[in-house]
Structures are given as C-alpha cells and as structure tokens.
Amino acid sequence: MHLAGRRRRAGRRHGGAMSNLLDLLIAGLATGAIYALVAIGFTLLWQTSQTINFAQGEFVMLPAFLMLGAMHAGAPFWLAVLIGAILSLILLGLGFKLLLVDPMLRHGVLPLAIATMALSLGIKEAVKQFFSAEASPFPSIVPAGDVEILGRAVSLQSLGVFVVAIVAVIGLNALLTRTSFGHQMQAAAQNPTVARIIGVPVERMILLAFLINALIVVLAALLITPIYLAKFSSGETLGLAAFIAAIVGGFNSVRGAIAGGLLIGIVDNLAAAYVSTQYRAAVPLILLIAIILFRPQGLLGRREERTV
C-alpha cells in the first residue's frame, strides 16, 4: 500500500519505534476512514433493501474513470467531478435500483447478491474495454507535501484524506441518526410496514439510500484514487475491505460500519509493517473469520432474528 509505505519511510526518517507506530496509526485512520465511508454505503443498501452489493468496490472504481473520461474530453477538474457525480447518481444510484435491484428483489437476497457479482464483472470488463487495462494517475484534491504536526512530518494528502473522510462520515452519521430524515430512513429500513402506516414515504427513502450511496462512492473515489491510481481491478481490494469492515462492525448499523472501517484501516497498515508482505492481505480476512466465529452480529451490530 502506497500510503503505508510512505508513512513507514517518514517514520524511519524521524526514528523511534513509537513514532513509527503513531505514523502507522495515522495512515491507518486515513485509509480506514475511506473504508468506513464505503462500508456505510454498503450497510445503507443492506438495511433499506436487503441488497448485498458485491459490486461496491467497482462502484468506487467507476466514478474515477468517469471523471478521467470527462477530463480526457477536455473538461476542467471541477467540471469532471460534477459530471462524474451526476453520471454516478444516474448509473449507480437510479439505474442500479430501477434496472437491477427492483426486478431482482422479488427473487430473494441470494439471487440479488449473485446479480451484483455479475454486475461487478460487467463494470470491470467495460472499464477495461472502453478506457484502459493500465493504471492511470488521478489528480489529488489535496496538495502534495508535508506538514509539521507535533514535530513530525505528516503528508498533507494522508491528513487531507482523513479530514475529508471523517467529516463526511460524521456528517452522514448525524444525518442518519439525528435528523427527521434519518429517522424516517431508519424506520423505512427496520419496519417498512409500520413506517408506511405512520406516513413515511418508504419508496422514496429507499431510492434516497441508493442516491446517497452513489454520492458516497464518488467521494470515496475522489479520496482513494490519487493514492492507489485508477485501475479497472482496483475495486476488488477496496470492495473486500469495505465488505469486511461492514461485517466486522456490524452489518446492520452505521456506527458499526464506521468502527469496522477504521479498525480494518489500522489493522491493514499495521499488518503491512509488522506481518510478512506475503501474508499482510490475510490479516483482515482472518479478523473477518474470527468475528464471524465469536461475534457474528459484529462489534456494534444488533443480533438479527435468525432466519433458518
């Protein structure tokens, strides 16, 4: 991971095992905040419409290429971001819900999940065909360079990513748990029948959840693509990380997704430093299996009624 590598070098420059650990934690929180963001979108879709979106990673990868496409066509960066966001709302929000989820939902949870797996294959192949199979650089929204914090050099990018992602995560959490809108959405998710009776526009809430997810993935794309580069296959790792974050934190809670995301980010970065390079990717997976073994509802999740 580029971010972790850079942090590690910075740590060595300043010496000391403690400062190294601190740097790793900062870098871990930065990637973790992005994972949390993507995981929130993931849990939103699960809660409001029982959609296990196996294409969530590709949902982050696609907007990056939409923006790159707009930039290749001559649009300035801000316009490209706007175009990417609008296209993402149409394709990954509205289109995904109306063309895939709505017709598939009546067949049940698993066929829908399998359909999203096919979708992830389709998105990857489409990007490979229409854009490029190579990795492309992506402009960063945060300027390069380091800032001095408590006598330690911290890269502006990792700091910026962390701040933006955390602000977004806190904002989302506030939106979903503090406002009337959020309560309506939770009601629609938890008990659609009763929600309808007390006058919650359930259908509109579900659509809004998909649109929010579409905006979340655009923001995540803006934050993560400058670090990992834009590549058709880059959604796989991110999707898996967000996925694990959602399960570790608790599949049915936004707070869980946040905690899970930050935890996976930190674990990921610590593993990069202290576990052999070959097996660092295994650490989050083992964490996932351990959670399913010992705390299947996730760290902060509620226990769901067991469906046999």
Next chain:
Amino acid sequence: MTRTGRLLGLAVGALVLAALIVVPMGFNRYGLYILSQWAVMSIAAMGLNLTLGYAGQVSLAQGAFVGIGAYTAAIMTTHGLPLIVALAVAIALCLAIGWLLGYPALRVQHHYLAFVTLAFSTLAFLVFRNEEWLTKGIYGISAIPRPVIFGFATSRPLPFYYVCLSSLALVSLAMWWLIRSPWGRAFMALRENPIRALSLGIDTRRYTLIAFALGSALGGVAGTLYAPLTQFVDPTPFTLSLSLDLLLMVIVGGAGFFFGPFLGAMIAVLLPEWLRITEGYYLMLYAVAVILLLIYSPTGILGILDRVLAARRTKAASARRQAAQATL
C-alpha cells in the same frame, strides 16, 4: 414422469454419451483440451450445484477447492504417488475444510457462508502463492504426469479426455443417486421451505453442512483432474474469479437442476471459443446476459425450459379435462 418420457430421456442420454465418445475422436489436441476442461468444470459446477441449487447456500470458494485438489494431485503425483491416492486425499481434505468453514458460518445466517467462503478463497490463493516449499509459489509445478489406468497410459489427449469423461459419468451417477437418497430429499426440503423442514425433524444446519462439504469435495475431485489435464499448476487460475465463474455457470445453467451444471459449464467453457470474434467484449456481454437471465429467470436456462414445459403440461391437462367434461 411417464414411462415413455423416461425411455425418451434414457435414449437422449445414451445418444449424447455416444456422441461425446465418438465425435471427439477426430478432434485435434486443442479441441480435446477444451472438451476435457468442460468435463472437469462440469464436475466442479455439479458440486457447487449441490451447495447452491439443492441446499440454497452461496459458496464463493469452489475455485479454491479446485485449487486444493489440483495442488494435492500435482504435489503427490510428481512425487511418484498414483493419482487415485491423490484423489482420495483431495476428497478427504476438501470435505474436512468444507466442514470447518461451514460449521461456524451456518450457525449465523445463510448469507454468512458467502462471506466466509469469500475470505477463504482469498486466503487459499495467498497460501498457494506464498508457501513455496510446498507449492513452488509463482513458478508453479510443472511436468505433472497423467495417470496409467489398468495398464493403459493416458498421456495422449484422447485417452485423457476419456478419463475426464468417465469421471464425469461416475460423478453424475453418484449425484443422481445422492439427490434421490434421503439426504438429497432433505437438501431439497431445506431449500424449498427451511422452516417446514425444521419442523419435520430435519436438522437443517447439519444437512446444509453436509451439502456444502460434499459439494466442496467435488471441487477437489475436479482439481485432481485439472492438474494432469494442464500438466502445470500455478496459483493464477485459482483466484476468486474462478469461484465466481463456477457460480455463474451453475446459475446460468440452472441452479437446482441436475443438468444445469453441464449446460452452464458448456456455456462458460465452449462459448468463448466460438465467440472469439467478440474479443474483449465477450465477458462484458456475458455479465449483462447473466443479469438479464437472472432477472427473467433466477433458475437459469433450464428454469425457462421447465416453465415452458410446465405451462404446456397444464394446457394439455386442462384440454383433457375439458374433453372429459364434454363427454359427460
């Protein structure tokens, strides 16, 4: 099914089998390779069909089990052990791992097996790539011998194709017997109505676990054939995408139908060969086609066929009823 229907089915089956034996005699090396691959993938898909189609669980680790089987065969046969011993070891290994994976996952909720197998798939790939002392890592294991069966060397493509085909036939027979056994009926009962199955005294969790473990073992069987087929095993084929491919094979052919995996494997293995003109667009079109198929018929192509046949049968039955009423 009526008697004539059963006879017709048997005749068609015999005809297809005869064609599969006779026609490939004129095939070149590559054609035989593709057809052997179809047989191997059919076995793996049949195992997944047991898990997905009959017991209603999503496994994303079938590719990893094929990998485990392939590495078992590769390591053991290159050390001079016969393939049949490797087969037994692979089956035992995959059964045990399947059991260990399924046991905790099925305690929770049905979709958790998908998550656990997803993680396992990635872990297995890491082990294949990194444990160089065992798997030779990214360099792979080459010069895997093909077996000698009853004194016949099967090193040439045609005899080895027959090895694959007869394995497929044996597995099919075993599966045919299994889904008609009390176990198979229990599998179907818990797919159709788990709560009712539970109240009828079927230990749903245990039977789901059995289905998953047996399905995984068939992945191992496919792997033990895959290694001598390609005669070279490295980690690249056994990523998550193989598991996904196998899953889509089962879905496209028709999950829960006996012949679904055969059809699905045919579409996934043979169709790309025929559709070379579409080049890179093939997988994209395939993905779109799978989604459309899933929306229209979540039970795949055979599901559509089944629906058409059922509609015709009802029509015929109501026509008969009307005729009977008219004579009254």
